[in-house]
Amino acid sequence: MPYKLEVDLPAVNGGLDYALLVGKTDVFPYENGKRLSDVRTGVKLTLALQGAGLSTLAVKFDHDPLPRIANEQIEAACAECKFLLVQIPDCIVNLYSSSGGGIGMTATAQTAQIVTLNGSK
Known part of the structure; x- marks a missing residue:
């Protein structure tokens, strides 16, 4: 039982x-595996959870919460190990189990902000 x-x-x-x-991509409408439109319906931020063995979590937004940050900037920061840190205070993570026994995570939010930790340059 899920x-x-x-x-x-x-x-x-x-x-x-x-x-x-670790990533930022546009979200488009799909149905039955086919893209319905070229009009973006949202943005997905991909996070690496440092407190969970760098497991990834995709957080979907109905808008671009970080319009000044491009995916190319994120990729460059990751390549240089100068990671951008993000807080998402209203993030709701849905943990779910499948009938096959696996566990998955999906997440949604409305706000995100780049942060600097105390002592970081």
Whole structure:
């Protein structure tokens, strides 16, 4: 029997309220595996959860929460190991189990901000 649980970002990230930003892509409408339109319906930020063994989490937004940050900047920061840290205070993570016994995560939010930790340059 499948189960579902809603938690916040720290609950899946070892108690940390920020994560490593590793990707940003546009979201388009799809149906039955076919793209319906070239009109963007949202943005997906991909995070690496440093408090969870760098597991990835995709967070979907109905808008671009970080319009000044391009995916190319994120890729360059990752390549240089100068990661961009992001806080998503209203992130709702849905943990779910499938009938096959696997566990998955999906997430949605409305706000995101790049942060600098105290002592970081």
